[in-house]
Amino acid sequence: MNGIIQQIKNRLNQLSSAEKRVGRYITEHPELVPSMTSKDLSIKADVSEASVVRFCKSIGAANFKTFKLELAKELTLAEEDLTNFASLQKADAPYDLFCKVTQLNKHAIESTLLSLDRKSFEKAVNDLRNADRIFFYGVGGSSIAAIDGSYKFSRLGYHSVMISDFHQAAATTPFLTASSVFIAISMSGKTKDVLQLAELARNKKACVIAITNAQHSPLYKIADIKLCTPPVEQDFRIGSIASTMTQLNIIGALYLSVFHQSSDHLVEQYREAREAVLRFRR
Incomplete structure (x- = not known):
């Protein structure tokens, strides 16, 4: 090496x-x-x-x-040989592909332990816990993690949104404050829509949290808090499968961390909401 x-x-x-x-x-x-x-x-x-x-x-x-x-x-x-989709062969049977994809996702998530900074993660949890509103944004495969984050934090009673339309999202940023959090999600960190919205959020003094790769990422450079994902995909023709798993893993960990630091009153409200969902489940 x-x-x-x-x-x-x-x-x-x-x-x-x-x-x-x-x-x-x-x-x-x-x-x-x-x-x-x-x-x-x-x-x-x-x-x-x-x-x-x-x-x-x-x-x-x-x-x-x-x-x-x-x-x-x-x-x-x-670990590139384990997280490179070139290891997937056309001759593989469907179940063999399932096993390989599972292994790729497993190693992608484990690699996040190497790329994520502990202090940055704890700072992100603290800012999210005290946020007046949380704005998630991602494009393409990253939008999946953004939607999941918005859904999870709304269940904790936060004003949490993910607006997929760029122009509508841009029209919403003027309502952000210094107590707001904008979570920008992009594997490459080069997506123009994500970068432009992050800049708009910064102009309103909102905390910008980036979930992105550290390597050659413009988003990494402008964010207040960097939650780094590992460079786990070499072949973009396959689709952002492993990278999406790392993003979802970080979102899930943020959600659980905030939940565990929540007040007893909020936890009780969460339980009430859960019981309502179970009661009206169809």
């Missing part, structure tokens, strides 16, 4: 003793590091938190967050 892990191994002898301990831990447990804070890593490597910061700069990373993103990308690409 000629990436960041190999760079660490090559430079290990040039580092200070504390930085060496950080480097050795990373090379021995690379899959654990993307979900850690700098404090977590300092405890595991038995060094100060400042040593972790110095280590990152010694290997050419601007900060610990940047280092984690590069490491997560490298680890995700190492």
